[in-house]
Structure formats: structure tokens, C-alpha cells
Amino acid sequence: MGGTTPTSSDMIIVLNGGGKSVTYPLTGVVGSLINTGTWHAISVDLTTTNFGVDLTDVLADLDVISIKVENINNRQIGDSGTVCSDAEYMALDDLVLTSLCIDTDGDGTPNYLDLDSDADGCSDADEAYNNIDADDNDTGIYGPDIPTLANGGVDANGLVVLAGVTGNAYNTIPTTTAGGLNTFEEGMTLAIDTAPSNEIKCETETAQFDAVASAAPIGTNAPVATASTDVTYQWSVSTDGISYSNLASETGTVASGTTVSLELTNVTNAMDGNIYRVVFTNEANICFAEAEATLTVNALEDAGFSYDAGAYCISDSDPTPTVSGTSGGTFSSVPGLIINTSTGAIDVSASTPATYTVTYSVGGTCPNSSDVSVTINALDDASFSYAAAAYCVDASDPTPTISGLAGGTFSSVAGLSINASTGEIDVSASTPATYTVTYTTAGTCPNSSDVSVTINDVPNAPIISGDGLLCNTETTTLSTTATGTIVWSSDTPGVASIDSSTGEVTAISTGTTNITYTVSDGNGCSTESSVFTITVSCIDAVINDFTATPVDGVTGGTAGDVTANDTLNGGWQ
Template sequence: ATGLSLNAASGSVDVKSSTAGTYRVLYTFSDGSCSDTTSTYIVIKPLPVASISYSALDFCRKLDADSARITQVGVAGGVYSSATGLLLNAASGSVDVKSSTAGTYRVLYTFSDGSCSDTTSTYIVIKPLPVAGISYSALNFCRKLDADSAQVTVTGTTGGTFSSLAGLSLNAASGSIDVKSSTAGTYRVLYTFSDGSCSDTTSTYIVIKPLPVAGIYYSALNFCRTLDADSARITQTGVAGGVYSSATGLSLNAASGSIDVKSSTAGTYRVLYAFSDGSCSDTTSTYIVIQPLPVAGISYSALNFCRKLDADSAHVTVTGITGGTFSSVAGLSLNAASGSVDVKGSTAGTYRVLYTFSDGSCSDTTSTYIVIKPLPVAHIAYSALDFCRKLDADSAKLTQTGVTGGVYTSAAGLSLNAASGSVDVKSSSVGTYRVLYTFSDGDCSDTISTYIVIKPLPVAGISYSALNFCRTLNADSAKITQTGVAGGVYTSTAGLSLNAASGSID
């Protein structure tokens, strides 16, 4: 019948070219005389039908890839097979992608309907993953305010995307990290990349370290550069063991932060403290001002002042800052406001006068010396106060004790020896005189005085009634006439019988 591809001569049937069906094949034969026909049956079975396919042609060989599952229609229960390298489940046709070797594979499905079997196939491509690596220059980065961005190095496939947890200031395109803007912590940085067919992710870690904390401050901002100034000591909190530094001119101890104020140059300085906790270092700072001392000078008109009763005050000259206060030890009669010294009210001695002054920021003290000299001592006296101005009077001699070598002076009328102090009484005019003795011990001079009185002589006159008297037995006494000062005593030479009280002569 039509549909069976039968070779009439040989009886061979081209099965695959025949149409499925049941056929009776007739064989007509003859022995030359007679002919006959015999027959048999042949059934051309239709092939069972099945098809297979995967969800895609290409599968990327990721470590976390799911198995590639096959979709099979038609006759089930067949067996799957492929080349070595493809990890294929022969029963289900599923492919373990991550365990397979990259390559292109033909997957065969051999199946049967119980009478006939057949094979169908499909293709699957196991793609190799693209390769990339990322790394930062270090694991740990310190979160400084001036920290540079942490730059990433990418090897292999470029053009991927970077990601991490919140808190890391990460540039998704370049992988650079803004360290100073990130929150301290440990972060895993993911890099997702693709070669156009497959994508993958690699990662690295970065640690943003918190900066160590420290603070420094001095007890004040301003320090005055006095010669006796103590060191300015620092208070440090937080991480210890750092190093202090500043500009030239500040005498700073690098280990302790103490400042030798008196050895520093006046100026404003920023003191830096660099410290570390072993992982990260940082710097903090504070300011200190070394104030220049105000300038003043004081001087008296002389070093030595003699303690005279009529001495004027010693006045001071102030240069520079005025308005300060003067002081000294007990014994010096010193005006604290003006610096004037009441010389005559002071006790003899050598005194240091201090002048303490201020410019409103700093104070200082300057000084000078003043010597209150004791007056030299001398004493003068005559043998008497009164001297009579006789023609034969001796000079009045002076007794002088103490400092010698002085000069004697008095008023006109007293015949006074300036060197010895002796008075020529008879040559002096009658009167009362103050005799001054001016003397010096080489430092101070003084004047003392005494008085002397040059007395005028008393005046009297006597006369007898005659110059000549005769020595008769009945002669009267010679009476005297006396004028002037009465009550004197009369005397004469032996031989004259003279009444000493009345002056009469027997």
C-alpha cells in the first residue's frame, strides 16, 4: 500500500522513509509454471516524540548559582547525557552549573515509548565568571579631619559598582572612601562587576579607626615674662605620652608641655600636642601668650643723702611706666605714691627702694638704692660764757670734741680764728655772739654752735682833794671822791695806810 517504502525486487523496506502504519506485504512468485502469492505483515511504528530545553542558553558559573533545570515535553523517563565537564543529572537533566567546567555542551535526551526509542538534544553554555580583585592601600585608616580619601586598586574587570553599609562614605563608581566623613567601624566593601555575559562580586575589608582623644590647656592664656616667673604648666586630658611643639622663641618642654616663661621670647604661640593610641595619631592645640614686661626705671638725684634737720626730701625720677608703688624696709620715711624720701625723718642706713608697676597686663619691679648718711658729730665750748674786754685779756680758747678740721664763723665784731675757734677778746667788740662750727666727715657736713659774750668793762673814777698831803700829827685823813661804780675795793703798795673799803688815807 502507499506509505510503505518497499523495494519490489528485494522486499526491503526503507523504514525511515515509510509512513507509520500496519502493512500487508504480498510476495508473488512463480516456478515457471505456476505462480502464487504469500503475504506477511509489517508495522512501521511512529517514533516517540520528546523535546528538551533549558531556561537559557548561557549560564554563568557562579559559586552561588542554582542548578540549570531542564524543561522536557513529550515522552518522559529518558536518559540525559553530555560530554565530560558538564555535571549533568542523567535522570532529571538538571545541570550543576557552579560545579561544571566552563564550555559549550550538547545535552542528549534518549527516550522510548516502549516500542521505539529516539534521541533529542539541546545546547547549554557554561560561562566562566569574569575576574576582578580590589584592595585598599591599608586595612586601617584613621579618621582625621585632614585625611585623604582611601583609593582602591582594581585588578581584572573594571567598570563595576562598589557598595557597603551605611556609615562608610563610599563612591559607588570609583570605590574611593572619604575617610574623614565616614563613621568609625569595620566595613566590607563589595565590588560587583560584569564582562557583559556574567557578573560576579568580590570584596575586601576596610577599618575606619576613631581618632584618639586628648585635650591640653594652660592655667591662663597670658603669662608675664618676669625674671622670677614659674614655668607655665599644662593640663592634659585623654591620651598621654604625646609630644609638644611650637614655634621658635617659646622655651617648651617637648615631653611635659611645661613652658619656661622667663626664658621665652614675648609673643603669641600655638602649642601643638601630637599623640597616638598605637593605631591612629592626631594633633590638638592651644594658645599661650608670653607678655613683654612693662619697662620703668627710677633714680634719685644722688646715692647719698645726709640726714640734716633742714634736709629737703629726696625726690625720685621715674622713666617709663608711671603710677606704680614705692616700698622699702622700715627706717626709710618713704612716700609710697611719689617715691619721695623724707631724709631727716629717716633712720641712717642703706636702703633698696622697690618700684612695683603695671601696664594693665603685666607687672614688674625695678629698684634703686639710697643711703641716708648719719651726720658727723662734734662739740664746741669756751671755758666761760662771758669774757671781759680787758686790755690785757688773753684769747678765749675753745674746747672741741668729735670731728676736727672744720671752720669757725661768727658775726662781725668778734675777732675769731676761723681755724682754731679762739677769740681775741680784747680786740673784739662788746656783744653776744653765736659761734658756728661747720665740719664734715667727707660725706656729710653739719654745723653746731655755742655762744660767747664779750662784756664791756665797768666805769669808775676816784680822786683825792689834792695830789700832795703833809704828814703832820694832826693831819686829817685824805678823803677820796669816787664816781661811777661804787662798792669796789681799794688797794695800794705797802706804806700807804689805805682804807680798802672807803679809799680814805690815814
């Protein structure tokens, strides 16, 4: 370029291709074109960065490159105020267009020919389409086969048809990182630093698998990747080592070098042999790094045992359990249950009635224990009582009071007439004697208790002997052969009274009265005698001043009262 004292310039490069036109103003890039009589070299890279837009489609079908100069020395070319003799002039010489093929990994193969432009081990096809199966057979070329013009995989412009072509350009925009850069040009290594270890656990234990992965930009690439080094992880499980299922909640994104863990609680036999895999990816490297480990689950020792019943009475024989599992374990329970720790035998009579949990524990590779509930029941309360300990045969029939568990049965020996359901004693039908009455319950733990009952006979009350005809004021003493305590009585004491203790009768007035006595024995039983009737009836047969001729020559005599039916010493006429 040459001219006279230019002070500034305004040049524009215009690219036309792929149906697009993009411009790049060189102001500030070219600098001041001072007319020094020397040539100025100008070098411009046709890059997305310089033009500010994606040049992929433009450069893929570039038609025209235009260089425009609008101003020289602040004078616009073609300015109407400029005459030819004063016009600025400029010359372009040695114009060279050099194809600057990008070679990110510096391996000598430009990116457009390189199957892995950033040398991170993940093909450009996979990264551009964000699909690890984009190159299908891992050929590095998009699609299931190697595309050629002959097999129709490539069109006349050399574009892979399955990759998506519109006209003479691809219609798919390559996947970019969060920073907007093409993933296939962001070289990022991804490696497992710590692989998970195989786990051997017993049933119900917790297994944990740990893994660490790191991502790092490839320092020799130009440019060096600026993508995030965070890694995304996903745990999965396989029961056959072929098919894997993702564990939905076991995924996330962490900083490079962070430990990620898979915790499995309460493992079961069904999980034995499962393979757990962790897959790490990075936004600039979707071709994952993975590692896996196997879980081995050992069965717990069999701690099965049982007693022949769930409940025992304290009067039962001591039960010993049957061990159906591993023998040689130990038995235990809480205080109150007396148990042999070696055999599991329970001393029921020495144990406190309650419900207990008996635990049988066995050792071994995978120790285990099991529980069985055992109830020790007290005997039923068989308490009962009669109102008295003895009854006379003429007493009212007694019925006992049950203070314990009702619903039992009563029994005794022959001679006592007793109702088995109510315990009522028919005293009049029972033979006098002392009996033991037994009450037996019918509850969970039947029990019985005894009460002594005596049935006493009543004393004998023989007939009354004595004078049954009295005159007024006359006395007589009645007698009986009864033994025991005798109490005499008169039902009409106004005719004749009787001494309750001695039986002496005193006539008081004309009439009759019934005399009885009650004889009582030492058992409190008594009998009332039969009635003895006394008649009080007096006749004045001879008046004191009456003179008569004695009958049959009998003389003398005294006057007195004559009672009915009395026999006189002599006969009167």
C-alpha cells in the first residue's frame, strides 16, 4: 500500500458462502496506514472468534471473499469533493489466502479430517451429536457403517447423509459446552481414580461402594479446554452382568476428585451376586469412565427354635425348647424368667408370672438371633368360703361365696349332699360328719382349694314326765332324760309357769298350758321337745265346816279342794 500522508483507514472483509454473508471490520486490526513509502503486511484469521458468528456453514461452501476500503486519511473513497490529482491511493499486492486448518490436538491431522479432534478418547461424531452411539460400531464415523458415495452414505458434496444434510451443508448444530464451545474441540480426560471394591456382607448389614473420578483439560491442546471439570455420576445394578438398570436416586454432579458412594442398607440374600456399576461423564467428554464391583451376601446363621406351647402354668413341668437352627447358641431373657442359658429350659415354678421374650443367639460367620414369646401364668384363684364352719342338720342350706375365679366345680366325699355347680349343701340330706369341700377352677391354669365343713346332728328330746293335773298354787317338777342344756317353757304362763332351768311348774289359774323344753348340745344344735299339757282345775269337794258321815265307816279327813277326776280317799254319798 502507498500514498501521501494517510492518517487512518477503514477496511472490511466480507465472506459470502453457504447462503450467508458475514463481515469483519479491520479497524484497529490494520492500524494506521502512514504513507512511509513502505508496504504494510496485514494478516487476518477467518475464525468464528474474529467474526463473532459461527463460520462453519460459510466456510464449508465459501463463494467470495471481498476486501473493501472505505476511508483513507478520513476521506471516503469517491468523495465528491475529491479530484483525481488530490485523491488518496492504495495498492494491494501479494494477496494470499491461506487455509488455516484447525488442529486442536496438534497431531498433524486437521480437525475436519480427525475422528477425535481433541484427543480425549471420545469420537467427534459422539461428542458433536451428544450420543455415545452416534458412531454406532465405534468406527469414529457417524452411522452404523463406513459411509461412501457408492453405498449412499455420502452425498456428492462428501457429506454423511445420516448426519443430517440440508442442501450442501449439515443441518445439525454440534453440541457445545456450557461455555458455548464445541464439545468435540474441548479436550478433557476422564479417568477413574478409585474404583469401588467388592463387598462381602451378612444379611441385614449395610454395604457401601465408593468411587472417585477426575476430569482434567488436555494441556497440550490448542486451545486448552475451558469446560468445567465437574463429573456427573450414575450408579446402576445388574443381576446377570449383562443388563444394567439405573438406580434413580443414585446420581448427581460433583467436583472432580470427589468420592461418590452407594450405600445399600439391610442387604438380603436376593442381592447376592449383584454387580454395581458407576459411570462418570463430563460435559466435554461424554464417553464415560466406568467401574464396577460385586456384592456378596452371606446368609445369617439359622437361629430357629420353639417351645411346645406359648404359655405355661407355674404348676406345669419345666419346658425345654427345640432348636431347629444352628445348635450351640445361648438363651436369654429379662429378670423374672428363670431360664437355663445353655438348654433354654424354663423353671416355671420359680419364675414370676408374666409374658417374656426368650432370645436364642448363635455365633458364626454371620451371627443371628431370634425371639419367642413365652407367658408364665399363675394358678387360678380358687378361693371360696362358707358363712360358718359347721351346720346342724336342721339349718338352712348354706351356699359358699367365691372370692376367686367363678365357674368352677365343687366336690366332696359321699355323705355330703352338695351341688357341684353352686356348692350349696343340703344339710338335712347329709350325714352328720366333718367333710372337706373342694372347689376346682376351670381357667387357664386350673387350681383348687379346700374348706372344712361339719354337719352336726341335733340332740334327742325325749318325752316329758310329770304330773299333768294341778290345783291352784300347786307345784310339780317335770323331768326328761335328754342330755345337754335344757331350757323349759310354757306357752301360757298365766295358767302355769315353769322354771326354765329346773322344770318346776307352778299352777296359777284354771286352764291348760303346753310345756316344752329345748335341748342344746355343745355344737350349737338344739331340739324342741314334744308338748306336755298341764291342766289347772280345782273343785271344793268338802267345806271346812261340813260335817258328814264318813263313807264306809271312814272317819276323819280334812276339807280341801277336789279337782276334776281326782280320786278321793273315800267315797261320798
